[in-house]
Amino acid sequence: MECLEAQTTISEALDGTPIDATWLTSAKQHCRECSECGAFVRGLAVIKRAPLPQPPAGLADSVMIAVRAEAAENARREARTPEEVSARMIPATESESLSEHSPDATFGSPDSSGPLAHSLDTAAMGTDAPGRARTSPFATIAWASAAAVFLLGIGVVAIGGIRQMSSGSLAKSSAIESEYAGSSTQDTARAPSATDDSTQEVAPSAQPASSSNDFVSFNGFAYRLVGPEAMQRSSLSDIGMTTTSLDSTTPRARTVKALQGSSRIYLEDDRFQILAFEPVFREFEGRSYQLSTRDISGFGTWPMLPSQIAAPSQENGAPSFVEAQGTGQEVKIYRLAAGTVGSGIAVAPGSPASDPAGGNPNWTWWTPAK
Amino acid sequence: MPGKPIDDAELLAAAREGDLDAFEALVRGNTRIVYAHALRFFGDPTAAEDTVQEVWIKVYRSLATFDERARFSTWLYRVTRNTCLDQMRAGARRPVPVDPLDITAAPGDLADEVALSASVEHAMRALAPEDRDAFSAVALFGLTYTEAADSVGVPIGTMKSRVFRARRTLVHLLDLPRRG
Numbered sequence: 001m002e003c004l005e006a007q008t009t010i011s012e013a014l015d016g017t018p019i020d021a022t023w024l025t026s027a028k029q030h031c032r033e034c035s036e037c038g039a040f041v042r043g044l045a046v047i048k049r050a051p052l053p054q055p056p057a058g059l060a061d062s063v064m065i066a067v068r069a070e071a072a073e074n075a076r077r078e079a080r081t082p083e084e085v086s087a088r089m090i091p092a093t094e095s096e097s098l099s100e101h102s103p104d105a106t107f108g109s110p111d112s113s114g115p116l117a118h119s120l121d122t123a124a125m126g127t128d129a130p131g132r133a134r135t136s137p138f139a140t141i142a143w144a145s146a147a148a149v150f151l152l153g154i155g156v157v158a159i160g161g162i163r164q165m166s167s168g169s170l171a172k173s174s175a176i177e178s179e180y181a182g183s184s185t186q187d188t189a190r191a192p193s194a195t196d197d198s199t200q201e202v203a204p205s206a207q208p209a210s211s212s213n214d215f216v217s218f219n220g221f222a223y224r225l226v227g228p229e230a231m232q233r234s235s236l237s238d239i240g241m242t243t244t245s246l247d248s249t250t251p252r253a254r255t256v257k258a259l260q261g262s263s264r265i266y267l268e269d270d271r272f273q274i275l276a277f278e279p280v281f282r283e284f285e286g287r288s289y290q291l292s293t294r295d296i297s298g299f300g301t302w303p304m305l306p307s308q309i310a311a312p313s314q315e316n317g318a319p320s321f322v323e324a325q326g327t328g329q330e331v332k333i334y335r336l337a338a339g340t341v342g343s344g345i346a347v348a349p350g351s352p353a354s355d356p357a358g359g360n361p362n363w364t365w366w367t368p369a370k
Numbered sequence: 371m372p373g374k375p376i377d378d379a380e381l382l383a384a385a386r387e388g389d390l391d392a393f394e395a396l397v398r399g400n401t402r403i404v405y406a407h408a409l410r411f412f413g414d415p416t417a418a419e420d421t422v423q424e425v426w427i428k429v430y431r432s433l434a435t436f437d438e439r440a441r442f443s444t445w446l447y448r449v450t451r452n453t454c455l456d457q458m459r460a461g462a463r464r465p466v467p468v469d470p471l472d473i474t475a476a477p478g479d480l481a482d483e484v485a486l487s488a489s490v491e492h493a494m495r496a497l498a499p500e501d502r503d504a505f506s507a508v509a510l511f512g513l514t515y516t517e518a519a520d521s522v523g524v525p526i527g528t529m530k531s532r533v534f535r536a537r538r539t540l541v542h543l544l545d546l547p548r549r550g
Contacts, residue, residue, distance in 0.1 A: 007534070007538070008530070008534050011530075011533065011534045011537055012515075012530060012534075015508050015509070015514075015515065015533065016514070017514075017515065039541075040538070040541055043540075043541035043544070044537060044541065046486070046544075047490055047537070047540055047541070047544070049483075049486070050483070050486045050487050050489075050490040051483050051486075051487045052402050052403070052406045052487070052510075053402075053405065053406050053409050053487065053491055054402070055401055055402055055405035055418075055419070055422065056415070056419060059401060059405065059419055059422060059423075060394075060397050060398045060401045062419075062423060063397050063401065063422065063423055063426045063427075064390075064394050064397060066423060066426075066427060067390065067393065067394075067397075067426065067427065067430050068390060070427065070430065070431075071388075071390060071430075241459075241460035242460065243424075243456055243457065243460050245431075249431065249432070249435070250428065250431070250432065251424075251428065251456075252456070253456055253459055253460040294420055294423070295420055295424060295457075297424050297427065297428070298427050298428075298431060301427070307416050307419050307420045307423075308416060
């Protein structure tokens, strides 16, 4: 028997592959007689008894905290009414969705005849915005017809997109292998700067709080869902990638886009809708802090402490955090036990709904905003 | 290597019914394996921790879609492998490169398990990614060659070759013929 035959036989036997008994006996005999093959077999035995690396203590605990939190949130979601669910995905008024960005000039004023403007108007659930009279039943029928045509068009585009995606999946799977063998360079990712906020955006300190947990993470920061936005894709630029499930069941990598002059990021969901996400800020002692998080790939997961910060084991923040000195705070602010507020601050779970961290069952970490 | 995956069909069935305690048992029984794979992939404990978290969240969310004809260990391997690849492709994390020329056998007695483990893990990082992946599937997660080949999308013969090559390289990098 050749050395290669003997060694491959032993290797396969080690993996539980059924080997002909006579053949295996020959392979073992060869290894006893051949110094090189014998050394190989002894080497395999040494490797086999090497202990696996030990994960950090508490890792499984952290996993279960996240899983149980998600299970609880799932239960809360299932208890929501359909109206509550749809209200969070649709702009409350057309003015909110259109007024803040230059693309609103592209599809014109609220009174334009474009189908998108009309469908947003319909989605505003009957709110009579100034300048729009909808008292005539014929006008109502006309609006409804336009909305139906628009939705039908979206459906055709979505079906075409799905067909295109499925035909490309085989090519993609082989590309994955080659990419793993020699990964290509990735786009340089940068977070939108908070100082680039347009004057039309909501100031950080006045940021409305909500208990919604529709977040994505990007470059270590959490971004909360604002809602779908109708805008020209050409006005957005790619700034990186993030992994999130959004409206699908499994997370996948998605391109993160930004609009010049805005701190928001934009992602496209599986229905080709552009969704806007905004960073979350809070003020403390005259300084603005931005909500940070470890990667959250599941849409509906609350932001969590970045992985480099150990979760406290006690309600008072110990041993990771101590209460920071400050006045006039409705919510207790903490700092790292071995640090200062200059490196960041933490907020305990259970803050009121009015707080930017309101509703989050996890400790949250806030980094000084640039 | 110690630490074969816990493949408890009963635990899995209970977890799919919503039993979080059963799911926790799966987590505690298999986290070390998932962590080892991620650590070998990224070479960074922090990245490995985050990956472990993400893997189990994905597993939890996909319980309803798990095909019971497959083994849990096979599924867990696929989720772990894909999570690592997705993170790398998304640019969120990149594996820390290792130059095989920098690999030296740990000083002292390889009978010392700590030294042995450190040496083996360092050498693992220097394996070709596809070989390390194959070795992980078979030796770490306990997949058969058929399951591993199917998971990765290569012929069985290719999978066998990769596992064998991984072992040969490890023995060579660790200088075990001389020391063993």
